[in-house]
Every structure is written in structure tokens, then in C-alpha cells.
Amino acid sequence: MTLTVSTIGDEISLITLMFRAAENETRFAVPMLLIAQLLPGLIAAPFIGRFVDRRDAGRILVVTGLAQAALLAWIAGNTAMLPTLVGASVLSICFAISGTATFALIPVLATALGMPLSRANSVLELVRGVGMLAGPVAGGILIAWIGARSALLIDAASYVLLATVILASGLRRPIAPDEQEPRTLLAEYWPILRNRRITVMTGSLALEVFASAIADVAFVFLITVTLKQGPLAFGLVTACWAAGMILGALAAGARPMRRPAPLAFVAATMIGVTMLVIGSAALVGAATIMLIGMVFVFGGVANSVHNVAVRTMLQNETPTDxxxxxxxxxxxxxxxxxxxxxxxxxxxxxxxxVGAYLIAGTLGTAAGLAGWGLFSRFAR
Incomplete structure (x- = not known):
């Protein structure tokens, strides 16, 4: 429940910062904000992975949660663009740390609760889906009702609550002392990078996410330019994808995933097919808001199943440390x-x-089919 509240808070803060950037007179304010939210965490990722494997992920999550609360409170009180970008950059690193620590804690939590690993991952995906569905609505209401500053402070409070609950729960991930000589980053990551099954899975994941990102950019123009619809249609269709993700998370956790890899590639193929269907329908003039909404529900289901299956496969494939x-x-x-x-x-x-959706759909479908072909070969 606490994680759900925090996830909704994340969506609120993202929308709040986006509105703040959009209202700024700087032409590239929104692209700069998007980059600030992604790039620092990406650069720090190799060091974060090593750090989490050498420390108790439970304590890391507590400290990071408090740091995120302090950062959001600071951003709330500094409305200028430069502090916003600096705060978003540091938050990017905090999100990368908390995401890595959460990934490492999921198997520990699954063992403690006596549930299959795939079900624990599906609970995480369910929380994410609820956040995506409720967060934007709550964010819009809060910004209009109490203002952006108060909305950010509410998100900060959710992180304090999350850190308190984790600390009180006693959730820990004990780490054995490392008696080996200090090693380079490449030496530490090499056992994972040389695993061809992991390489194929992450390669397929990269192509699938790349294709989906192309469609994400085109989506707003598909609704407003191609179909000539307004913000209401945009919001309703977006909610359809989030609703599908909730259904997919429930389906993914219904039974233990004994073979998560095939499910991951099938789901990736289905995500590609949804983009192809939308692009093809729009190309021949048959696309409607209702059709896209129904396809988005299907795509959201596949998206959740794909996420759960990929995480479960990667966790099963690698040692705890x-x-x-x-x-x-x-x-x-x-x-x-x-x-x-x-x-x-x-x-x-x-x-x-329309062209963006057709290309994205082709790439997404190829990610699933080609990935499964390569994975099957290395599995043998």
C-alpha cells in the first residue's frame, strides 16, 4: 500500500515538473527536463549496480527515500528552471539507486512471504500500473487545487512514509563480506555480460523499448493531428494502456512463471503487433478512438507480462550477489x-x-521473434 502511494506520488511530481518546464520561457525547457530525468541515472548505473551489491539494499532504499523527500522539498521551494533541472538530475540518480535496490530486494521479499518470484514481480508491476492510472489524474487535480509546490511536498511526504515503513519492517538483504581484491567495473560485470541468454534478453528488451519510445513520441500527434481529437481523448486512451497494465500484472501473478523467457518474447511480439495494428488502421483511415483504446488495453496487458517475465528471468539467471x-x-x-x-x-x-507507428510496430515485432530465435539457440 505504501509503495502504491509513493508510486502515485512519483507520477504527480513528474507531471508537476513537466508543467513547470512547459510554462518556462526557455524554448528547450521540456527536452532539457526529460534528459535531466534520464541521463544522470544512466551514466551512474554501472557504479550504482556495484554499490548495491556491496551494501544492504534495504538500508539503501531507506536512505535514498529520505534523500528523495529532501530533494522534492527543495525543488518545491525553488521554482526557477535551473534549480528544477539540477533537482531533476539528482532525482534521476536517486531513482536509479532505488530502482536497483528494489530489484535486488524482490527475491528477498518473495522468499520471506513464501510466494513465487514471478508473483512478487507482478505485485510490483501492479503497483506501477495503479500509479500510472491514478497518478496523472491526481497530479492534475492537485496542481489545479493546491498548486505545484504543495503537490511536490505531498510526494516528498510519500517518500518519508515509504522509508519509515521499510525501516520498521526490518526488510534486509544481508551481504557476505567481499574478501577479494578490488576489481575493475568490467571485471565485475563480465560474468553477466558473457552470459548469452542475458545478452539476448537485454538486446531484445532494448529494441522493444526503443520501438515503444518512438510510438510514445508519435502518440500525441496520432490523436491530435491524425485523428483530430483533443485532450480528453488523449487522456482516455492513455488510461486504457494503464488499465491493461493492471490486468496484465494480475494475470502474470496468477501462476508461477516456470519459464519466464518464452513469455517475455511472446509479450514483446504482442506489443509490436499492437503498434502495427494501430499504424495500419490509421494508414487506411479505419482508426478510431474506440479501436485504439481497445488495442491499448491489449498492449498494456502485454507490457506488464513482458516486464514481469524479463525481471523474473534476469533474477533467476544470476546469483544473488x-x-x-x-x-x-x-x-x-x-x-x-x-x-x-x-x-x-x-x-x-x-x-x-502513422509512419512512426508502422516502423515501431515492425521493430517491436522483430524484437520478440528474433530474440526468441536467438535465445532458443543459446538455451540448447
């Missing part, structure tokens, strides 16, 4: 693909959103 590093690879691959996808998607907008 490497979970921080594999989480760092997972986060870095995802962030890199998003950044490149956003830039690529911008080449198609605003007038060719």
Missing part, C-alpha cells in the same frame, strides 16, 4: 533505448505519426 549489477544493466539498457527512441520519434512528428 549479482542482482544489483544485473538491475543496473536492465535500467541502463531501458534508459538508453528510451532516449534514442525519443530522438528518433521526433523525426516523424508532427505530420507522420
Amino acid at each position: 549479482h542482482h544489483g549489477k544485473v538491475a543496473a544493466i536492465y535500467g541502463a539498457v531501458t534508459s538508453s533505448a528510451v532516449i534514442i527512441g525519443y530522438v528518433t520519434g521526433g523525426l516523424f512528428t508532427p505530420s507522420n505519426a
Whole structure:
């Protein structure tokens, strides 16, 4: 419950910062904010993975939560663009640390609760889906009702609550003392990088996320330019994807995933197919808001199943003392693909959103099919 509140708070803060950037007179304020929210965490990812594997991830999550609360309170009191960008950059690193620590704690939590690992991951995905569905609505209401500063302070309070609950729960991830000589980053990551199954899975993930990011950029123009609809239609269709993610998280946790890898590649293929269907329908003039909404529900289900299956496979494939590093690879691959996808998607907008969806769908489908072919070969 506490994690759900914190996740909703994250969505509130993201929307608040986006509105603040959009109201700024600087032309590139919004792109600079998006980069600030991704790039620092991406650069720090290899060091964060090593750090989490050498420390108690539970304590790291507590300290990081308090740091995020302090940062959000500071950003709330400094409305200028420069402090906002600096705060967003530091938050990016904090998000990377907390995400890596959470990834490493999920197997510990699953063992403590006596549940399958895939079910624990599905609970995390369910929380994320609820946050995506409720957060934007709550953010819009709070900004209009009490202002951006108070909305950010509410998110800060949610982090204090999260840190308090984790500290009180006694959730810990004991780490055995490392008696080996200090090693380089490459030497520490090499056992993971040389695992071909992990390499194929993360490569497929990168292509899938890259394709989805292209479609994400084109989505607003698909609704407003191609279909000539307004903000209400945009919000409703976005909610359809989040609702699908909630359904997918519930489905993914219904049974233990004995073979998560095949599910990951099937789900990746389905995400690609949803983008192809939308692009094809828009190309022939058959796309409607209702059709896209129904396809988005299907895509959201596939998105959740894909996320749960990928995380479960990576956690199963690596020893416990490497979970921080594999989480760092997972986060870095995802962030890199998003950044490149956003830039690529911008080449198609605003007038060719249909082309963006067709290319994204083709790449997404290929990510699932080609990934499974390579994975099967190395599995044998």
C-alpha cells in the first residue's frame, strides 16, 4: 500500500515538473527536463549496480527515500528552471539507486512471504500500473487545487512514509563480506555480460523499448493531428494502456512463471503487433478512438507480462550477489533505448505519426521473434 502511494506520488511530481518546464520561457525547457530525468541515472548505473551489491539494499532504499523527500522539498521551494533541472538530475540518480535496490530486494521479499518470484514481480508491476492510472489524474487535480509546490511536498511526504515503513519492517538483504581484491567495473560485470541468454534478453528488451519510445513520441500527434481529437481523448486512451497494465500484472501473478523467457518474447511480439495494428488502421483511415483504446488495453496487458517475465528471468539467471549489477544493466539498457527512441520519434512528428507507428510496430515485432530465435539457440 505504501509503495502504491509513493508510486502515485512519483507520477504527480513528474507531471508537476513537466508543467513547470512547459510554462518556462526557455524554448528547450521540456527536452532539457526529460534528459535531466534520464541521463544522470544512466551514466551512474554501472557504479550504482556495484554499490548495491556491496551494501544492504534495504538500508539503501531507506536512505535514498529520505534523500528523495529532501530533494522534492527543495525543488518545491525553488521554482526557477535551473534549480528544477539540477533537482531533476539528482532525482534521476536517486531513482536509479532505488530502482536497483528494489530489484535486488524482490527475491528477498518473495522468499520471506513464501510466494513465487514471478508473483512478487507482478505485485510490483501492479503497483506501477495503479500509479500510472491514478497518478496523472491526481497530479492534475492537485496542481489545479493546491498548486505545484504543495503537490511536490505531498510526494516528498510519500517518500518519508515509504522509508519509515521499510525501516520498521526490518526488510534486509544481508551481504557476505567481499574478501577479494578490488576489481575493475568490467571485471565485475563480465560474468553477466558473457552470459548469452542475458545478452539476448537485454538486446531484445532494448529494441522493444526503443520501438515503444518512438510510438510514445508519435502518440500525441496520432490523436491530435491524425485523428483530430483533443485532450480528453488523449487522456482516455492513455488510461486504457494503464488499465491493461493492471490486468496484465494480475494475470502474470496468477501462476508461477516456470519459464519466464518464452513469455517475455511472446509479450514483446504482442506489443509490436499492437503498434502495427494501430499504424495500419490509421494508414487506411479505419482508426478510431474506440479501436485504439481497445488495442491499448491489449498492449498494456502485454507490457506488464513482458516486464514481469524479463525481471523474473534476469533474477533467476544470476546469483544473488549479482542482482544489483544485473538491475543496473536492465535500467541502463531501458534508459538508453528510451532516449534514442525519443530522438528518433521526433523525426516523424508532427505530420507522420502513422509512419512512426508502422516502423515501431515492425521493430517491436522483430524484437520478440528474433530474440526468441536467438535465445532458443543459446538455451540448447
